[in-house]
Amino acid sequence: MSMEGLPPAPRADVEAYRADRGSRYLQWSPILLGAFAATALSFVMVTFGASVGLGVTSAAPTWRDASAALWILSGIYLILQAILSFGLGGYIAGWVRTPAAPGGPVEHTEQADGLHGLAVWALAVVMGAVLATLLGAATLSRTSSGVTSARTSAAEPLLSYELDRLYRAGRRAPTVDLSSERAEAGRILLTTSSHDGLSADDRTYLIQQVVGTTGLAPADAERRVDTVIANAKTAIARSRRSTIILAFSVATAVLLGAIAAWAAACAGGRHRDGAPLPEWMAHSNALDRRRTAVLP
Known part of the structure; x- marks a missing residue:
């Protein structure tokens, strides 16, 4: 159909259409700047929290002595730093951001600003995930370098203290x-947290291993194995609880x-x-000014 016979659209309608369409375009320079600022602040705050002991999880044996209050406090700190970082x-x-239509509707401008904020949030989350993955891969490569898979166990970071106690001996050749x-033994101890628990055959095998490597009497080796099994089950349960708190804190923070x-x-x-500002922001600012005026 030919467009020659149609009357020209009013200029005001064309300008309004362009303003509406233009206000929805994403400007990547502000998004990148905001994402880098959010990632940098989040990295600084997370590093500071970990340095002062506000970490939800840790591979150190002493972390298992931490209370549930410290776990919850660490999760709250993780949520607060996310709010501050993404807010910045x-x-x-x-x-x-440069508004495409300075005289356009306020609702469209706020929607465009909010979409830019969501774009900053999405990009910062991706950047944080990539950074965490790279740091985790570098840590694993350093700890596993030069060690074959047959001589390592996933339980070693978590149950290293229990394994030390299991094979502790008064006299042993240095070689x-x-x-x-x-x-x-670490792979066997991981089964203590399963539904069926540690099997009788595995328990007997551990006792024989302790007797052969440490020279303890069978009765003493049996008591040591039972103690290590109970401690390993407790350590795994606490690690699971801390992992649940970490997952909940991360999801809430995001x-x-x-x-x-x-x-x-x-x-x-x-x-x-x-x-x-919006009404709720203006109300909070007014309260802050009143509090500041009351203070000497």
Whole structure:
């Protein structure tokens, strides 16, 4: 169908259409800047929290002595740092972004600012996941270099203290290498957390191994094995609880980070345009000013 016979569209409608379409385009420079700022602040805060002991999980044996309150406090800190980090990134993206239609509707401008905040959140999450993967791969490559898979066990970081106690001996030749025995015992001890628990055959085998490597009497070796089995079961249970808290904290932090990035980007856009803040933000700022005025 020919377009020659149609009347030209009004210029105001064309400008409104272009303003509406233009306000929805993503500007990647503010998004990249906000994502880098969010990732950098998150890395600094997580590193600081880990250095002062606010870590949800740890491979150190002393971590198993930590209380549930410390785990919960560590999870809360992880959530707060995510809100601050993503909020900073979203605010930067909203404040730096150039609005496509300065005279356009406020709702469209806020939606565009919020979408830029969500883009910052998504990109920062991906960057954080890649960084964590690279750091984890580098750590695993350093710890497993030069050691064959037959002489290592997944239980070694978690149950290293229990394995030390299991094969502790008063006298042993300095050339004796118990790497294979420790790896095998670690794999056996991991079955203590299964539904059926440690089998009788595995328990008897561990007692024989302890008798042969340490020279203990069978009765003493049996008591040692039973103690190590109970301690290993407790350590695995505590590790599972800390993993659940970590997963819940990470999921909550990521979800709340998306909300914080959206809200901060809208606030940054309002500061950029000189518009008043939303009602809930203005109310919180008024409360802060009142508190500051009351303080001497």
